[in-house]
Amino acid sequence: MTAAIQARGLVKTFGTVRALDGLELTVEAGQVHGFLGPNGAGKTTTIRVLLGLLRADGGRVELLGGDPWRDAADLHRRLAYVPGDVHLWPNLTGGEVIDLLGRLRGGLDPRRRAELLERFQLDPTKKCRTYSKGNRQKVALVAALASDVDLYLLDEPTSGLDPLMEQVFQDVVAERLDAGRTVLLSSHILAEVEALCDRVTIVRSGRVVESGTLDQLRHLTRTDVVVRTGRPLPGLELVGVHDVRLSGTRAEFAVDPGRLTDVLAHLLPYDVLDLVCSPPTLEELFRRHYDNGAHPASGPADAGPAQVLVTAGAR
Amino acid sequence: MTALAAALRSGDPGRTAPRHGVGGLAGTGALVRLALRRDRVVLPVWLLGVAGLAASFAAMTSTGFDTPEELATEAALMASTPAVRMTGLMSGGTLGGYAMARGYVTLAVLAGLMSVFAVVRHTRQNEELGRAELVGAAVVGRYAGLAAAVLVTIAANVLLIPLVAAADVVGGLPGDGAWTAGAAVAVVGLSFAGVAAVTAQLSPSTRAASGLAGATLGVAFVLSGVGNMLGSTDASGDVRSAWPAWLSPIGWGQQMRAYDTDLWWPALLGLALLAALLGVAAVLIRRRDVGRGLLAERRGRAGAGRSLASPLALTFRLQRPVLVGWCVAMVAFGALFGALGDQVVRGDETTTAWYEQMGGTEQVAAAFRTSMLLMVGMAVAAYTIQVLLRMRGEEAEGRLEAVLAAGVTRVRWALGNGAVAVGGTALLMVVFAVAMGATAGDAVGDVVALCGAGLVHAAAPVVLGAVVVAVVGLVPRLATTAGWGTLLAAVLLGPLFGPDLGAPGWLQRFSPFTSVPKVPAVDVAAGPLLALAAVAVGLGVVGVVALRRRDLRLPS
Numbered sequence: 001m002t003a004a005i006q007a008r009g010l011v012k013t014f015g016t017v018r019a020l021d022g023l024e025l026t027v028e029a030g031q032v033h034g035f036l037g038p039n040g041a042g043k044t045t046t047i048r049v050l051l052g053l054l055r056a057d058g059g060r061v062e063l064l065g066g067d068p069w070r071d072a073a074d075l076h077r078r079l080a081y082v083p084g085d086v087h088l089w090p091n092l093t094g095g096e097v098i099d100l101l102g103r104l105r106g107g108l109d110p111r112r113r114a115e116l117l118e119r120f121q122l123d124p125t126k127k128c129r130t131y132s133k134g135n136r137q138k139v140a141l142v143a144a145l146a147s148d149v150d151l152y153l154l155d156e157p158t159s160g161l162d163p164l165m166e167q168v169f170q171d172v173v174a175e176r177l178d179a180g181r182t183v184l185l186s187s188h189i190l191a192e193v194e195a196l197c198d199r200v201t202i203v204r205s206g207r208v209v210e211s212g213t214l215d216q217l218r219h220l221t222r223t224d225v226v227v228r229t230g231r232p233l234p235g236l237e238l239v240g241v242h243d244v245r246l247s248g249t250r251a252e253f254a255v256d257p258g259r260l261t262d263v264l265a266h267l268l269p270y271d272v273l274d275l276v277c278s279p280p281t282l283e284e285l286f287r288r289h290y291d292n293g294a295h296p297a298s299g300p301a302d303a304g305p306a307q308v309l310v311t312a313g314a315r
Numbered sequence: 316m317t318a319l320a321a322a323l324r325s326g327d328p329g330r331t332a333p334r335h336g337v338g339g340l341a342g343t344g345a346l347v348r349l350a351l352r353r354d355r356v357v358l359p360v361w362l363l364g365v366a367g368l369a370a371s372f373a374a375m376t377s378t379g380f381d382t383p384e385e386l387a388t389e390a391a392l393m394a395s396t397p398a399v400r401m402t403g404l405m406s407g408g409t410l411g412g413y414a415m416a417r418g419y420v421t422l423a424v425l426a427g428l429m430s431v432f433a434v435v436r437h438t439r440q441n442e443e444l445g446r447a448e449l450v451g452a453a454v455v456g457r458y459a460g461l462a463a464a465v466l467v468t469i470a471a472n473v474l475l476i477p478l479v480a481a482a483d484v485v486g487g488l489p490g491d492g493a494w495t496a497g498a499a500v501a502v503v504g505l506s507f508a509g510v511a512a513v514t515a516q517l518s519p520s521t522r523a524a525s526g527l528a529g530a531t532l533g534v535a536f537v538l539s540g541v542g543n544m545l546g547s548t549d550a551s552g553d554v555r556s557a558w559p560a561w562l563s564p565i566g567w568g569q570q571m572r573a574y575d576t577d578l579w580w581p582a583l584l585g586l587a588l589l590a591a592l593l594g595v596a597a598v599l600i601r602r603r604d605v606g607r608g609l610l611a612e613r614r615g616r617a618g619a620g621r622s623l624a625s626p627l628a629l630t631f632r633l634q635r636p637v638l639v640g641w642c643v644a645m646v647a648f649g650a651l652f653g654a655l656g657d658q659v660v661r662g663d664e665t666t667t668a669w670y671e672q673m674g675g676t677e678q679v680a681a682a683f684r685t686s687m688l689l690m691v692g693m694a695v696a697a698y699t700i701q702v703l704l705r706m707r708g709e710e711a712e713g714r715l716e717a718v719l720a721a722g723v724t725r726v727r728w729a730l731g732n733g734a735v736a737v738g739g740t741a742l743l744m745v746v747f748a749v750a751m752g753a754t755a756g757d758a759v760g761d762v763v764a765l766c767g768a769g770l771v772h773a774a775a776p777v778v779l780g781a782v783v784v785a786v787v788g789l790v791p792r793l794a795t796t797a798g799w800g801t802l803l804a805a806v807l808l809g810p811l812f813g814p815d816l817g818a819p820g821w822l823q824r825f826s827p828f829t830s831v832p833k834v835p836a837v838d839v840a841a842g843p844l845l846a847l848a849a850v851a852v853g854l855g856v857v858g859v860v861a862l863r864r865r866d867l868r869l870p871s
Contacts, residue, residue: 044871051720054866076722083720085870087713089633090520092615099619100629104721125614129519140717153720 004029004064004151004182005050011058012045012206019045021206022059027184027199029150032177034197035186038290042206043186044084047155050184051081064151077106080144084155084186086136088128094139095124101143113146119168134160145172152176152183158192170195190283202289209289221285222254224278225263230271238266249273342455346463350437358471361429365422365500366478368807372418373486375816376410386413393417394552397655398686401540404560404569406553411488411574415496417815420539423565424532426475426504430468431528434511437464439524442606451605458597461515465508465593472504492574499568502585506564507532509592516599519608526640533644539566541651564588626723627731634702638739641698645691645743649750652687656680656755678836684765685836687751688744688772689828693806695743696776700798702736703783707794710787713870729859733784740776744769768834774847775827779805781854788861791868 005027012020020042027033037043048054050063052072061068066075088097102108117124122138131139137160144152152173158166166189173183173196187193193200193214200217202210210217222242229249236244236251240259245252255263260277267275380386387408393416394405403416438461441447447460479497484490507528514527542560549555553575560566567581603609622628706729709715718728748769752762779801786797808818809828823829827847832840 048716048867048869053716053719053869055864072719073722073724073727076720079720081717081720083713083716085713087716087870089629089714092632093617095617096615096619096623100623101717101721103619103624104626104718104723106722124617127612127615130612143717 002029003027003062005033005184006062007046007050007059008061009059010046010049010056010061012042012049012054012056019206020049020056020059023203023206024208024211025201026211027182029182030177030180031198032173032183032185032196034193034200035184035203036188036193036200036286037203041203043203044155045206046203047081047153047184047186050153051076078149079151079153080105080147080149081153082137082140082144082155082157084159086140088131088136088139090129091127093125093127094122094131094135097128097139098124098143098146102147105147105149108143108146109148112148113142116142116146116172119172120165132160134162134165137161138165141169145176150181152181154183155186156188157185158187158189166192190286202286204289210285217285221288222256223260224252224254225260226250226252226276227267228273228275229267230273233267233270236263236266238263339456339458340462341459342450342453343459343462343466346437346450346455346459347466350463350467354433354436354467358429358433358467361425362471362474362478365425365429365475366482368425369418369422369479369496369500370482370486371807371816372422373414373483373488375486375812376414376417377487378817379815380410386410389413390416391552394548394554397544398683400543400546400554402690404539404543404554404556406569406572407575408552409489409574411483411492411496412572414483414486414488415499415569415573417812419496419499419569420536420565422479422500423503423568424536426472426500427507427532427535427564428529430472430504430508431511431525431532433468433471434464434508435515435521435524435528437467438512439515439518440521443519443521445606447605458600461512461593461596461600465512468508469505469589472501472508475501475504488574492577495571495573495577495579498579498582499571499573502568502571502582503535503564506535506567506585506588509589509596512596513592513599516596516603517609519606519612526637530640530644535563535565537647537651538563539569542566543569544655625731626718626728627734629718630705630731630735633705634735634739637698637701638742641695641739641743642746645695645747646750648691648694649747649752650754653751653754656683656751681836684751684768685833688748688769689810689831689833691747691769692744692772692775692831693802693809693811693828695740695747695773696779696802696805698743699736699740699776699780700783700802702739703732703780703787704795704798706732706784706787707791710791710867711870715867716869719867725863726859729784729862733780733855736780737773737777740780741770741773744773764835771832771834771839771844774844774851775805775831778827778847778851778854781851781858784858785854785861786858788858788865 003026005025007023007025010020010023010025011018023042023046025035025046035043035046045054049056049061050068052068052070052075055069064075064078068075088094092100098113099108102113120138120142122135122142126135128136128139137157141157144154154173158169161169170192173185176183177196183196185193185196197214199213200211201208202217227250229251232248233246233251236246236253238259239262240256241263242254242256243252380389390405390408390413393399393403393413399416402420404419405416406412438447441450441460450460476494476497479500480493483493483496510531511524511528514531515524518524518527538559539556542556542558542563543554543566545557545559546554556566556570560569564585567584570581571578599609623632709718715728719725745766748765749762752765757765779798782801783794783798787794790797805826805828807813807816808823808826810823811828813823813826813829827850830843830847832843
């Protein structure tokens with residue numbers, strides 16, 4: 001598979017702030033790639049570099065086979081963008097904005113435009129200044145999704161949408177995926193990411209902390225274990241066991257990926273009465289990386305960029 | 316203020332008022348402090364700028380005459396020339412009176428603009444950007460936002476009285492009358508605080524609120540000018556203004572006749588207007604929703620018209636209302652000056668001297684037209700700059716992002732803006748020329764020639780527009796300040812003020828208004844025109860290249 005987006009070692013500084021600090025991102029063509037991270041992690045900056053609106057201070061970027069800074073306008077005819085914070089011309093109507101942006105890009109499909117207006121229940125005759133946040137978002141979504149382009153860059157596209165519209169959005173993106181298009185989706189909504197994304201990249205402070213398929217990432221997170229034994233446990237000082245809370249015959253702890261077998265072997269002599277293993281949820285995965293400093297990123301994540309992670313954990 | 320308080324208190328007692336504070340005014344104190352905090356740089360710059368300018372006008376007068384006879388001759392000329400009376404009213408043959416006649420209208424217009432921007436900044440802009448919603452949800456009365464904006468603006472104008480008075484004295488004018496001069500400037504500022512309080516209620520956009528108040532300021536200028544032009548000169552050489560001057564706050568300030576009879580009562584007209592307009596604004600506030608204007612939003616087209624398909628078309632569409640408003644003003648100005656032309660040609664000996672100086676020829680009719688085209692060029696430059704500053708607005712307010720992400724290059728976008736600015740500037744000059752020529756009863760061929768002259772004079776605003784493009788490219792943060800600052804500098808260094816302010820010749824030539832060929836009074840000289848074109852193109856290229864190379868300054 002070819003990569004629609006390939007960024008290597010991206011650096012972008014604003015004054016003394018290092019917004020991107022060696023960021024790596026690869027988005028394969030024909031996939032939906034989730035782009036996650038806490039506020040201020042550098043997601044929007046990355047997307048603006050990909051659009052050629054900002055110029056990277058270091059690193060290399062390739063987008064649809066071109067240089068986003070040099071070939072910006074040509075590449076833009078092959079992509080559509082939904083900004084995180086949609087700013088529209090207050091005295092133009094939603095319909096006018098949709099047509100304008102579509103035509104600037106080289107035309108949009110009137111049938112798709114009508115269909116999307118219907119599905120998103122957007123009234124195109126209202127002036128943009130009268131739209132609510134959610135409706136402004138819909139204008140940008142219809143303008144982008146009504147164009148038949150190779151790549152969609154969506155920066156938190158569903159912020160402000162109600163749950164019904166969120167579902168419509170997911171359906172439309174799934175259809176684009178079926179049509180062989182590529183999507184980079186920055187989002188905070190985990191259900192959306194789980195439903196749509198093939199691969200996920202998590203960034204923090206301008207660096208990638210995790211990248212891989214969702215299944216691969218799940219294996220990176222510790223499994224929570226609660227165990228009750230017949231005989232009191234003397235202690236659990238084992239490699240890969242963390243946050244131990246021990247009271248006589250009952251213990252709670254977290255186990256690093258791949259260490260569960262060792263732990264079970266250690267427990268067996270103490271006569272296991274019952275054992276609950278909670279598999280890692282996506283939410284925990286995020287919490288671990290979003291929650292700055294609470295859980296210093298453990299082994300694999302520290303070891304460096306994305307590719308390392310794939311080696312962790314067996315299925 | 317009492318009128319405001321009364322208007323506010325009388326207003327709907329049925330509404331629930333917060334438990335503390337004065338009902339609809341609760342929270343005003345905190346909002347005043349907020350406004351002062353936000354304006355801690357802007358307002359002092361305005362105040363010191365106006366005072367500095369007043370000092371320059373005073374100094375220019377007090378050092379400009381060697382003998383009392385010289386002053387008397389010049390004063391008589393000012394009083395007897397209708398076109399000069401458009402921009403200043405001569406009262407008493409004193410130094411102070413002369414300084415007021417030369418400088419007052421500029422100071423008054425600046426005071427008016429200061430008030431308009433201050434009031435709109437703390438009312439409608441807060442609403443448009445959603446800040447008012449955040450503040451309004453706290454214990455803040457319905458009228459507190461407006462009251463705070465108006466209080467701060469009134470305070471600024473009151474400060475203007477001693478500042479301008481002191482500036483006059485520093486500039487070498489006598490102390491008697493300096494207070495009246497300061498008050499005459501403040502009257503206009505206070506009146507337009509009231510005007511802006513009302514326009515901020517009418518339209519949901521900041522731009523329209525400022526624009527409407529600015530247009531009212533333009534009308535006030537024309538009314539005072541026309542009133543003075545149509546007035547008569549009495550035995551002592553003073554101008555007795557016709558009635559239109561009494562309809563304008565600028566006229567009221569002039570009728571205070573500082574350094575002459577020092578009347579204070581015309582100032583009461585300004586205070587009464589402020590009180591009445593604040594009452595109107597309070598009533599309007601009660602009748603509308605936060606964030607909305609008074610006029611209901613109409614629905615629009617469900618899709619874009621066929622032509623809205625390029626950055627040029629988008630820019631034109633966004634700027635169309637502005638251009639239409641300016642066209643109307645140009646027709647009115649052109650018709651007015653065309654009708655006056657006759658009177659000028661038949662004017663007495665002394666008036667011709669002024670036109671000769673301005674127009675650079677002894678053909679009075681041609682000189683008159685040249686001086687009018689020159690002055691209209693200065694006004695139209697405000698349009699050119701306004702249009703191009705929108706580039707900065709589109710970028711900083713995030714709307715440019717969507718356009719540039721849709722396959723438009725930065726160069727194409729900048730050229731679209733430039734084309735609308737240059738085309739609009741040329742159109743306005745031609746509209747003015749046609750209106751002036753037609754009203755003066757010119758033959759068709761002469762009107763066409765006058766249009767050509769108007770296009771030559773368009774070169775100066777275009778150069779100033781190119782300065783804006785360069786600044787938007789190089790230091791976008793300073794675009795607004797640099798744009799308007801350059802216009803003010805170009806006007807002050809230009810033929811209207813430059814020679815009298817004692818600016819050295821090389822400095823005066825920095826103003827494109829100095830360099831622009833004085834057509835139709837003299838033949839078109841290709842050299843200066845080509846030089847202006849080269850400067851404009853050069854600055855434009857610098858701006859566009861810088862824009863291509865830099866990061867966009869988008870909202871985060």
